[in-house]
Amino acid sequence: MNTMTLWDISPWGFAALAAAAMLVGFSKTAVSGANTVSLAIFAAVLPARASTGVLLPVLIVGDVLAVLTYRRHAHWPTLWRLFPAVAGGVVLGTLFLVWADDAVVRTSIGAILLLMAAVTLWRRRSAGQEEEPGSVTTRAGRIKARSYGVLGGFTTMVANAGGPVMAMYLLSAGFRKLGFLGTSAFFFLIVNVSKVPFSAGLGLIDGRSLLLDAALAVFVVPGAFIGTWAVNRIDQRLFEHLVIAATVLGAVQLLLR
Numbered sequence: 001m002n003t004m005t006l007w008d009i010s011p012w013g014f015a016a017l018a019a020a021a022m023l024v025g026f027s028k029t030a031v032s033g034a035n036t037v038s039l040a041i042f043a044a045v046l047p048a049r050a051s052t053g054v055l056l057p058v059l060i061v062g063d064v065l066a067v068l069t070y071r072r073h074a075h076w077p078t079l080w081r082l083f084p085a086v087a088g089g090v091v092l093g094t095l096f097l098v099w100a101d102d103a104v105v106r107t108s109i110g111a112i113l114l115l116m117a118a119v120t121l122w123r124r125r126s127a128g129q130e131e132e133p134g135s136v137t138t139r140a141g142r143i144k145a146r147s148y149g150v151l152g153g154f155t156t157m158v159a160n161a162g163g164p165v166m167a168m169y170l171l172s173a174g175f176r177k178l179g180f181l182g183t184s185a186f187f188f189l190i191v192n193v194s195k196v197p198f199s200a201g202l203g204l205i206d207g208r209s210l211l212l213d214a215a216l217a218v219f220v221v222p223g224a225f226i227g228t229w230a231v232n233r234i235d236q237r238l239f240e241h242l243v244i245a246a247t248v249l250g251a252v253q254l255l256l257r
Contacts, residue, residue, distance in 0.1 A: 013045045014215075021058050021216040025223025028062035029069055030231045031242045032167045032184050035059070039160055040253040048105075053204030055160050057213040058220060060192045065224040066185035073182025078145065078173065079190075082166075085146040086191055089153020094198050097158055105158050110255035112155060117168060117247045144169070156191060157198065163188070164247035171244070177231065 009017070020041035027035040038058075042051040097105070148169035156162025166187060170180045199205045234242070 009045065009212075016041050016045050017212075017216055018219045021219035022223035022226075024055075024058055024062045025065060025220040025225075026227040026230070027163070027223075027246070028059075028066040028185065028188075029181070029224045029227030030234070031227070031246055032163055032170075032181065035062075035163055036161055036246060036251070036253070037249065049204060050209065052158075052160055053199050053206075054209045054212055054216075056192060056195060056199055056205065057210065058216050059160060060189065060196075061217045061220045062224060063185060063189035063192055065220065066181065067189050069224070069228055070178060070182035070185050073178040074186045075175070075179055075183045076186075078170075078183055079187055081142060081145040082149040082152070082187065083190070085149025086153035086156075087194075089150040089155075090157045090191070090195060090198065091153075092150070093154040093157025094202070096154070097202060100158075107255060108158075110251045110253075112151060112165065112251075114248065114251045114255075117164070117244055117251065121244065144172070153191070156188075157195060162191065164251070167247060168244075177234075181231070 020038035023038045023041075024035050027038070039051075039055065042055045045051070046054060096108075100108070148165060152162040152165040152169070154162075155165050163184075166184055167180075170184060175183065196205065
């Protein structure tokens, strides 16, 4: 990665990245999936491949803050069933990045996110009763967890866009607001940290990108505080609608860029 371009950011460009970093903090503690907007902003200001390397440490800062806030609400049976499939998805995503250009990556991720949103809306309209998180112990639940896990690992590796995929899975599994946030917080902290060696090996993270991350990380904190304040004022139905809307918005942005 030619990170010399990271030093050519205009003041307006840096302001946009700072706003995107605040949105990362907000999405991690309030409306998961909203950070697809951050993804689009980073990719608009920075070179497409470089943007994924710069965004990853910013996401990890948000993950740490989310874990500190919602650590008591994680549903670990769901996490243990997801991780093996996610690892496979991360490997597939790494191979895909070696082969695919930016246009193919954007189109693929956008299409997957729209499909996941459509499937989730269809399931929630057709089901007479929401599933409980414990349903991941059934055969159908395990198959669904593995399918979403592979997709989540793939999308998070190629574009840091695993949030909407996992948001769709957790909503479809019947998670309530705090359980949703606690489970996704641990999930993405572990997954994003595990992606660092892959991203560094692909040349997406280096010393210059980390210096930019250090400058942007301070903006994640106020975003997280705003999210923590807002989540207690958002009812469950509105929360779910916001998650799905953020997913669709992020997908459309990826397809139109």
